[in-house]
Amino acid sequence: MNGFTLVFGLLAGLYGWGWWRLKTRGRAWPRWRLVLFCGSALAIGIVLSPPLMHWAHGDFRGHMVVHLVAGMIAPLGLVMAAPVTLALKNVPARWGRRWVGFVSSLPMRILSHPITAAVLNVGGLMALYLTDLYAVMLHSPGFALWLHWHFIIAGCLFSWAIAGPDPAPQRPALEWRFAVLVVSMAAHAMLSKWMFQFHFPASVPLEQVRQGAELMFYAGELPEALLVYVLARQWLRSRYRETPASITS
Amino acid sequence: MNGSNGKNRVRTRVGATLLAAVLLGIGVMAALDEIIFHQLLAWHHFVETDSSALALASDGLLHTLELVLLVSGAALMLRLHETGQHAAGYRGAGFLLGMGGFQLFDGIVDHKILGLHQVRYVDNLLIYDIGWNAAGLLLLAIGYWLLRRARHGEAMSQR
Secondary structure, three states, rough: OOOOHHHHHHHHHHHHHHHHHHHHHHOOOOOHHHOOOOOHHHHHHHOOHHHHHHHHHHOOOHHHHHHHHHHHHHHHHHHHHOHHHHHHHHHHHHHHHHHHHHHHHHHHHHOOHHHHHHHHHHHHHHHHHHHOHEEEEEEEHHHHHHHHHHHHHHHHHHHHHOOOOOOOOOOOOHHHHHHHHHHEEEEHHHHHHHHHOOOOOOOHHHHHHHHHHHHHHHOHHHHHHHHHHHHHHHHHHHOOOOOOOOOOO | OOOOOOOOOOOOOOHHHHHHHHHHHHHHHHHHHHHHHHHHHOOOOOOOOOOOOOHHHHHHHHHHHHHHHHHHHHHHHHHHHHHHEHHHHHHHHHHHHHHHHHHHHHHHHHHHOOOOOOOOOOOOOOHHHHHHHHHHHHHHHHHHHHHHHHOOOOOOHHH
């Protein structure tokens, strides 16, 4: 039991409660979203449980598994489960207006801009692996803890900024979000190739770096491909609408 | 670019169907190239240099674009099928044209004009070059033949 299991256990419980509340009032909320949210919360709880964290601390491959799950895959699941929309359906309407006011405020608009989110995400990774920060992290438990939270939150922020289903007024145009996604995917792939070839982080044995970077290159594509798919769907839905079967050519 | 055929009741989109199929063809051919020749056989890498950072970066970008083409093509094709707007007969044609087009582009532009890498690092390279480009031409030819059949309404899926 640690802070991560506690927080994500509570969040999953809240989501389940909200889902149950809607269901008993006869309002539909898809069950796959409940499964997705609880599964993602569970995944974070597992990879950040003490035994796995211990492995990740001593082994770069373990660290990479934690990064992929807690920083990329699980945040995508959490965001695609639309927790804010579910919450807003469960509370009075004035809370919804407050939320819209909050995300429309200038600081939040800057923070949730796709470019900011991408820089926090991939830029954070570059700072961690290409400098001595990784070695600093291994010797400073407080910094390591903060980094884990940074990558979970930055991962959620990025998924939401690019293709999140939750309400976000004044989001940049779809083409822009697509471009930011492609650039950050390429940056992720480049970073893993540089790490593989030029031995970053330098404080880790080369064999571990190579296997970790390979994992980062290949497994990192799964959540990226999913994001491309979600974004492409949003675009195509408006472009190729359902055509009534009665219309003849 | 909207065609129609007698059986379908909704408007089919020839241009969009061809685009989706070409994207899928390019993506699949690039993936096959990467998986078979780069990784399994290890004949060549995208940029054959002394591992400069820029060469690796170009490889990362190429790989990303291939993935994006593949997923976007799949999403578009799926959407066209869901809405019944896919133009039957043009899918296979576009797919083979995309595959052959990429293979020939890779063989002529990447290998010969830009000189990024060769097919295989052996003495008798000509055979490999001919084989590589002939495969691309063959795919293009079959794709073009399928396209003509589709235009004349003679494709298998149009009957």
